[in-house]
Amino acid sequence: xxxxxxxxxxxxxxxxxxxxxxxxxxxxxxxxxxxxxxxxxxxxxxxxxxxxxxxxxxxxxxxxxxxxxxxxxxxxxxxxxxxxxxxxxxxxxxxxxxxxxxxxxxxxxxxxxxxxxxxxxxxxxxxxxxxxxxxxxxxxxxxxxxxxxxxxxxxxxxxxxxxxxxxxxxxxxxxxxxxxxxxxxxxxxxxxxxxxxxxxxxxxxxxxxxxxxxxxxxxxxxxxxxxxxx
Numbered sequence: 001x002x003x004x005x006x007x008x009x010x011x012x013x014x015x016x017x018x019x020x021x022x023x024x025x026x027x028x029x030x031x032x033x034x035x036x037x038x039x040x041x042x043x044x045x046x047x048x049x050x051x052x053x054x055x056x057x058x059x060x061x062x063x064x065x066x067x068x069x070x071x072x073x074x075x076x077x078x079x080x081x082x083x084x085x086x087x088x089x090x091x092x093x094x095x096x097x098x099x100x101x102x103x104x105x106x107x108x109x110x111x112x113x114x115x116x117x118x119x120x121x122x123x124x125x126x127x128x129x130x131x132x133x134x135x136x137x138x139x140x141x142x143x144x145x146x147x148x149x150x151x152x153x154x155x156x157x158x159x160x161x162x163x164x165x166x167x168x169x170x171x172x173x174x175x176x177x178x179x180x181x182x183x184x185x186x187x188x189x190x191x192x193x194x195x196x197x198x199x200x201x202x203x204x205x206x207x208x209x210x211x212x213x214x215x216x217x218x219x220x221x222x223x224x225x226x227x228x229x230x
Contacts, residue, residue: 005092010212013205014092015084021201022080022194026073029193076194078109079164082132083139083198084205090140092209098136106132123174131167138163143202153199160195161188 005011082105089098106128114124142148143156165188172179 005213007093010209011088011092013208014088014202015081017205018080018084018198018201019077021204022076022197025193025197026076030073072190072194074113076197078105079135079160079194080198080201081105082135083202086136086139087143087202087206090136091144098140102132102136103129117171118175119171127167127170127174131163134163135160139202143199144206153196153203157192157195157199160199161192164191164194 082101085101085105086098089095089101107125110121110125110128114121117124138156138159142159143152145152148155165184168187168191169179169184171177
């Protein structure tokens with residue numbers, strides 16, 4: 001298990017790289033698709049039974065009825081920020097502030113995105129809070145687990161996408177929006193893309209931090225040896 005580190009500017013990479021990779025991935029994917037207003041999901045009644053739910057409600061954008069065309073820009077950046085902060089505070093700094101982050105960050109996201117959902121603030125916040133608590137366990141207990149270090153990006157992306165899919169499915173239930181069986185895969189695929197970006201950025205940051213820490217320790221060892229000989 002990694003020792004608790006003291007805060008240093010280098011550790012900001014743990015937050016910055018997931019955000020940067022996610023945003024670059026968003027730009028890359030959005031440039032390869034037809035222009036659309038990439039807002040978070042807004043749930044309404046479908047036009048006909050069995051039809052995909054209308055999830056884009058921007059007055060200036062053409063209606064989009066395929067969830068695969070929605071890139072969840074706000075949700076993508078929110079998850080990247082949440083993943084980075086949970087790793088920084090929980091794994092590297094081992095600070096009690098990780099739970100403050102779990103409580104406050106979902107609240108901020110709920111306040112900013114509430115207008116896109118026909119939900120009360122309490123219901124929306126509780127759903128976001130539950131998502132953040134489980135994600136903290138996923139990042140804190142599994143992502144840095146030595147036994148799966150080589151496969152952690154794949155495993156955590158798959159599990160994170162499943163968690164996000166269940167979270168979004170819960171929003172369908174809370175808003176009493178019809179949900180068809182085919183929508184499971186329609187939600188899971190973009191959810192997987194979101195977590196691939198976030199975990200890739202976190203993996204890069206972890207690699208940089210570990211290498212620099214090892215170099216620092218190796219550089220200090222000869223000095224310690226010289227002191228003992230003296």
